[in-house]
Amino acid sequence: SAEDRARMVAFDLEVTPLQNLSNHTILYVVLTEDRAVDVHQRTVHHLVRELRPEVGFSVKANNSTAFVSMLPADHLRAAGVDLQGEPNGWSYTVVVFGGEAETDLESQLLWMAHGPLPSPQQTVSPSQAWTPLLLTAVAAVVAVSIIGALRQREGAIPQLQATWSPETERQVHVQLRAGSHPFKITGWTIGEPWQFKGRPPRLSLAAGEQAHAVVEVRELVQADLHLDVAIEIEDFGAWKQHLWLRPSQKPSATEANDAR
Incomplete structure (x- = not known):
């Protein structure tokens, strides 16, 4: 859904872990630009433009948590995203990083869904929107882009x-x-x-x-x-x-x- 169907983006999510997860498990909602071109005409595919972490869900097995994750209009503007002027060419990714409960292993990719961000003229059913993404070559590129953006953001936080x-x-x-x-x-x-x-x-x-x-x-x-x-x-x-x-x-x- 979207305010005025363009300026901000909201995701209706429901998370149900299949096993107990660690308290460090994080879900990220990510907006990527399919093909970004800078002022020097250099091209980058799947550029991460906005990324929102979510931790307000249960990590207990078979406990379901429904919530809305929002990418506000002011955050999108600051990230150089103009969904009104450029409604096409954007994709979303919902990705979960974490691990099993009571383990000291490094956080790993647990689940990932990816697809094109619907334009105001498109209607997408929940089954179409949240089909898990297989680890294809495109998925691997997107995952690497997200991990790189996470590390860059982590380094920027004081x-x-x-x-x-x-x-x-x-x-x-x-x-x-x-x-x-x-x-x-x-x-x-x-x-x-x-x-x-x-x-x-x-x-x-x-x-x-x-x-x-x-x-x-x-x-x-x-x-x-x-x-x-x-x-x-x-x-x-x-x-x-x-x-x-x-x-x-x-x-x-x-x-x-x-x-x-």
């Missing part, structure tokens, strides 16, 4: 780590390290009942750069601290990083005085 300050009460230290692409922080949110004291910094980092940010809270609360950091990665668009801290074990000034 690393953020939060710890309580060992010296200053009500301060959280956030260590930031950019990946292979520059990124900037566009916003911070904090889960209740915690509250910010002041406004956390909005930093911009070059590729590979490291930085340190200090986040202050109004008062200590005996509840887990959840921070969501909205970031924008060059060439990869908007992302959100979630940071989770247990309550600070450092006694407050009042508690320290009472202890005396």
Whole structure:
């Protein structure tokens, strides 16, 4: 389905594992351009334009999970996809990477479906849309393209780590390290009942750069601290990083005085 049948794409999916899978199992919805040509007239087939990971499904055997995976209009525009101007020449792939439960094996390709993205004039039945793709030569090329895009995206995602300050009460230290692409922080949110004291910094980092940010809270609360950091990665668009801290074990000034 699609908003205005062109600008965004939504996939109605139902996942039913045939055996217990590891918690690291991920489903990806991928949009590829069948034949892409750059400004130098170089041609690439099956170029990955947009890729969305999904983990909100059961990994238990015979448990079915139905959900909708969406490629929003703004993400498609940022990826150079114009489904209104160019409704044909696009393909979708739904692919699952993971492994059996309780194994330490590397993630592997578990399942894959691939086909042309219907244009607004086409109607595709569910049986036609989700026919599993045999590992033909075309499937192998698509799979290699997806794995390459996943590795590139993984390398671009920055690393953020939060710890309580060992010296200053009500301060959280956030260590930031950019990946292979520059990124900037566009916003911070904090889960209740915690509250910010002041406004956390909005930093911009070059590729590979490291930085340190200090986040202050109004008062200590005996509840887990959840921070969501909205970031924008060059060439990869908007992302959100979630940071989770247990309550600070450092006694407050009042508690320290009472202890005396």
